[in-house]
Amino acid sequence: xxxxHLFTDADVEANPEVKAVFEDIRATRGSDFVNNIWRALAxxxxxxxxxxxxxxxxxxxxxxxxxxxREMIYIAVSIANGCSYCVHSHTAAAKAKGxxxxxxxxxxxxxxxxxxxxxxVTALQVPIDPEFDVK
Amino acid sequence: xxxxHLFTDADVEANPEVKAVFEDIRATRGSDFVNNIWRALAxxxxxxxxxxxxxxxxxxxxxxxxxxxREMIYIAVSIANGCSYCVHSHTAAAKAKGxxxxxxxxxxxxxxxxxxxxxxVTALQVPIDPEFDVK
Amino acid sequence: xxxxHLFTDADVEANPEVKAVFEDIRATRGSDFVNNIWRALAxxxxxxxxxxxxxxxxxxxxxxxxxxxREMIYIAVSIANGCSYCVHSHTAAAKAKGxxxxxxxxxxxxxxxxxxxxxxVTALQVPIDPEFDVK
Amino acid sequence: xxxxHLFTDADVEANPEVKAVFEDIRATRGSDFVNNIWRALAxxxxxxxxxxxxxxxxxxxxxxxxxxxREMIYIAVSIANGCSYCVHSHTAAAKAKGxxxxxxxxxxxxxxxxxxxxxxVTALQVPIDPEFDVK
Amino acid sequence: xxxxHLFTDADVEANPEVKAVFEDIRATRGSDFVNNIWRALAxxxxxxxxxxxxxxxxxxxxxxxxxxxREMIYIAVSIANGCSYCVHSHTAAAKAKGxxxxxxxxxxxxxxxxxxxxxxVTALQVPIDPEFDVK
Amino acid sequence: xxxxHLFTDADVEANPEVKAVFEDIRATRGSDFVNNIWRALAxxxxxxxxxxxxxxxxxxxxxxxxxxxREMIYIAVSIANGCSYCVHSHTAAAKAKGxxxxxxxxxxxxxxxxxxxxxxVTALQVPIDPEFDVK
Numbered sequence: 175x176x177x178x179h180l181f182t183d184a185d186v187e188a189n190p191e192v193k194a195v196f197e198d199i200r201a202t203r204g205s206d207f208v209n210n211i212w213r214a215l216a217x218x219x220x221x222x223x224x225x226x227x228x229x230x231x232x233x234x235x236x237x238x239x240x241x242x243x244r245e246m247i248y249i250a251v252s253i254a255n256g257c258s259y260c261v262h263s264h265t266a267a268a269k270a271k272g273x274x275x276x277x278x279x280x281x282x283x284x285x286x287x288x289x290x291x292x293x294x295v296t297a298l299q300v301p302i303d304p305e306f307d308v309k
Numbered sequence: 310x311x312x313x314h315l316f317t318d319a320d321v322e323a324n325p326e327v328k329a330v331f332e333d334i335r336a337t338r339g340s341d342f343v344n345n346i347w348r349a350l351a352x353x354x355x356x357x358x359x360x361x362x363x364x365x366x367x368x369x370x371x372x373x374x375x376x377x378x379r380e381m382i383y384i385a386v387s388i389a390n391g392c393s394y395c396v397h398s399h400t401a402a403a404k405a406k407g408x409x410x411x412x413x414x415x416x417x418x419x420x421x422x423x424x425x426x427x428x429x430v431t432a433l434q435v436p437i438d439p440e441f442d443v444k
Numbered sequence: 445x446x447x448x449h450l451f452t453d454a455d456v457e458a459n460p461e462v463k464a465v466f467e468d469i470r471a472t473r474g475s476d477f478v479n480n481i482w483r484a485l486a487x488x489x490x491x492x493x494x495x496x497x498x499x500x501x502x503x504x505x506x507x508x509x510x511x512x513x514r515e516m517i518y519i520a521v522s523i524a525n526g527c528s529y530c531v532h533s534h535t536a537a538a539k540a541k542g543x544x545x546x547x548x549x550x551x552x553x554x555x556x557x558x559x560x561x562x563x564x565v566t567a568l569q570v571p572i573d574p575e576f577d578v579k
Numbered sequence: 580x581x582x583x584h585l586f587t588d589a590d591v592e593a594n595p596e597v598k599a600v601f602e603d604i605r606a607t608r609g610s611d612f613v614n615n616i617w618r619a620l621a622x623x624x625x626x627x628x629x630x631x632x633x634x635x636x637x638x639x640x641x642x643x644x645x646x647x648x649r650e651m652i653y654i655a656v657s658i659a660n661g662c663s664y665c666v667h668s669h670t671a672a673a674k675a676k677g678x679x680x681x682x683x684x685x686x687x688x689x690x691x692x693x694x695x696x697x698x699x700v701t702a703l704q705v706p707i708d709p710e711f712d713v714k
Numbered sequence: 715x716x717x718x719h720l721f722t723d724a725d726v727e728a729n730p731e732v733k734a735v736f737e738d739i740r741a742t743r744g745s746d747f748v749n750n751i752w753r754a755l756a757x758x759x760x761x762x763x764x765x766x767x768x769x770x771x772x773x774x775x776x777x778x779x780x781x782x783x784r785e786m787i788y789i790a791v792s793i794a795n796g797c798s799y800c801v802h803s804h805t806a807a808a809k810a811k812g813x814x815x816x817x818x819x820x821x822x823x824x825x826x827x828x829x830x831x832x833x834x835v836t837a838l839q840v841p842i843d844p845e846f847d848v849k
Numbered sequence: 850x851x852x853x854h855l856f857t858d859a860d861v862e863a864n865p866e867v868k869a870v871f872e873d874i875r876a877t878r879g880s881d882f883v884n885n886i887w888r889a890l891a892x893x894x895x896x897x898x899x900x901x902x903x904x905x906x907x908x909x910x911x912x913x914x915x916x917x918x919r920e921m922i923y924i925a926v927s928i929a930n931g932c933s934y935c936v937h938s939h940t941a942a943a944k945a946k947g948x949x950x951x952x953x954x955x956x957x958x959x960x961x962x963x964x965x966x967x968x969x970v971t972a973l974q975v976p977i978d979p980e981f982d983v984k
Binding site: 816 | 904919938955960962967977
């Protein structure tokens with residue numbers, strides 16, 4: 175019973191394109207565990223590859239933001255877009271990368287505050303202050 | 310011409326409840342500039358006060374997250390909720406609190422990446438991995 | 445300059461299907477003013493007719509809810525869906541049907557509060573209490 | 580098994596800050612039943628307190644709008660934001676405050692109608708009529 | 715256990731208005747199976763009738779777009795609005811009308827791509843090119 | 850006056866990474882016109898490159914779906930996500946790829962219909978029919 179076919183490890187073995195991506199996920203993360211989003215995407219190997227490459231280059235490559243901050247931004251977007259699975263998987267990732275209970279609590283409150291002012295501004299049609307414009 | 314009445318400084322002077330909030334905004338921020346969201350909310354002094362107190366206690370009070378990170382989370386939520394004004398005002402705030410051009414670029418890309426995977430997960434109805442559940 | 449062609453009264457005169465809908469809008473509302481949404485929809489006469497009939501049967505026909513309450517619900521949905529035009533036109537309608545400044549202020553605050561708790565609940569993945577289930 | 584830890588009554592007893600909020604919820608509502616959103620928020624006592632105070636001051640304090648109308652507005656926003664739990668808990672609250680089956684049916688239809696016109700307006704980029712602007 | 719009462723065939727038999735709509739659904743689709751959305755809407759016979767007539771006239775009547783394309787558009791909107799049930803039921807319909815696995819894979823990727831650029835555009839507040847305006 | 854800096858052709862000339870992407874956009878599309886989204890993204894050359902490569906590989910490469918259908922799906926998602934700019938630019942693209950006025954009208958109506966049923970389903974918490982599950 176399920177709503178999308180999730181590739182088992184045997185299914186992965188049987189498809190070389192999928193297998194190559196799964197091996198890269200495991201090597202990049204240093205863990206044998208591959209979560210369900212990748213098992214669902216595997217039905218479309220090109221889509222799987224494109225999605226993983228985007229995720230890898232942004233979330234698993236050093237850059238201007240530290241890994242924990244990136245995960246918290248990811249969680250914030252996922253909440254606003256109403257994606258439970260994404261909230262779960264990236265909350266797990268953020269904790270693994272050092273997010274404390276207090277930081278998680280503040281993240282929740284900032285997301286809730288932003289949502290309330292987002293709705294107020296939309297409701298009131300507030301014009302952008304000239305001070306905020308790029309010269 | 311305008312879609313919402315924006316309180317001028319003269320309007321603010323004439324209403325003691327509004328004036329008290331505006332004075333607190335100016336004192337808390339150490340700046341005379343009060344942006345349009347507060348001038349639009351001023352038509353409902355109780356709503357103005359509640360909103361400001363929530364913003365002040367979360368965005369202008371020391372806590373677990375540093376001020377720049379809080380603003381970036383605020384921006385991320387505002388993008389996902391489609392609030393242009395909020396994106397503008399909090400981008401200005403994040404820059405004032407030290408967000409670099411590179412950090413801004415990465416923020417944009419993470420938000421865009423999260424949006425794309427949020428939609429994929431909703432499309433594929435990915436079940437939550439038992440590994441992500443709280444024990 | 446404009447992003448969608450808006451039917452002028454002359455365009456309306458020239459198209460019998462569109463003219464019939466515009467006459468019904470004017471008669472139902474008891475006013476000669478027809479706002480831009482109808483002038484934009486007129487490019488697709490069947491879509492115009494379907495949309496007007498749905499709006500008319502729900503918003504301009506007596507039912508269980510009073511007209512002012514209906515308009516406030518319409519505003520609330522339009523804010524959450526980020527539709528500025530809809531917020532504007534239905535705020536005008538709600539005021540015409542008796543919404544006071546205080547009621548408008550409370551409406552804004554309830555929408556903002558609901559948005560903040562909506563995001564918290566999504567973030568925390570709160571399971572539905574068995575007490576809320578239909579037997 | 581669960582995705583968020585829900586505070587049991589024993590957990591609540593053990594934390595004085597949480598206990599104080601729970602006692603106020605029970606006293607304000609005149610009922611011993613405390614639903615899951617509060618049990619999930621309890622992990623962050625400050626967030627719990629802020630959220631409850633906002634909810635209490637808007638939903639459980641006399642104002643311009645009657646309690647049933649407030650709950651229907653809350654439901655409308657929660658549907659548009661895609662929050663199932665919120666739809667459930669506030670539908671239960673609206674029924675407790677007198678919402679009839681016919682009123683519920685009309686609420687559903689107005690929300691659905693607003694959503695469809697919201698999307699049409701966004702699609703057609705309808706410019707705001709000068710008649711709707713605040714002078 | 716359930717969150718909305720779903721009309722059984724016996725409930726449908728007992729209500730002539732509901733029965734008439736269900737008979738039309740079965741006749742139009744040439745199938746005895748009636749899915750849950752109609753069983754949930756049946757509690758409000760007028761809402762059921764309005765919704766079915768809108769669906770029937772757009773999805774089950776020949777027009778400019780072929781049936782498969784219509785269903786793929788429906789799926790795309792349902793993903794962006796976060797409606798799981800709708801994604802499921804219209805994916806089943808699209809497959810019944812000829813959507814291949816490859817077409818489904820591309821649909822997923824286009825939806826994900828559009829979501830990512832939608833967020834970027836909102837983030838960057840890109841002004842509309844004059845070239846895109848209607849003359 | 851503007852809210853985001855838009856790269857002029859002179860700015861593009863001055864940055865080799867940006868210039869390379871702009872040349873590929875022009876070559877792929879067979880047109881000298883480069884619209885504003887790319888001029889806004891150019892401030893982050895890596896983000897510009899990633900976004901263009903995703904768009905190019907999905908929208909400008911032969912696949913299972915024809916180019917017109919892809920653009921209509923893109924429009925549908927952009928409406929649901931409330932992105933005006935995206936609706937405009939992809940409506941122009943869809944027309945260039947053969948979308949007729951009638952097809953555009955039907956697209957609008959299907960998007961509006963899907964939005965209304967999406968909201969109804971969320972409101973009613975319709976459980977997924979076992980018939981729709983993948984075996």
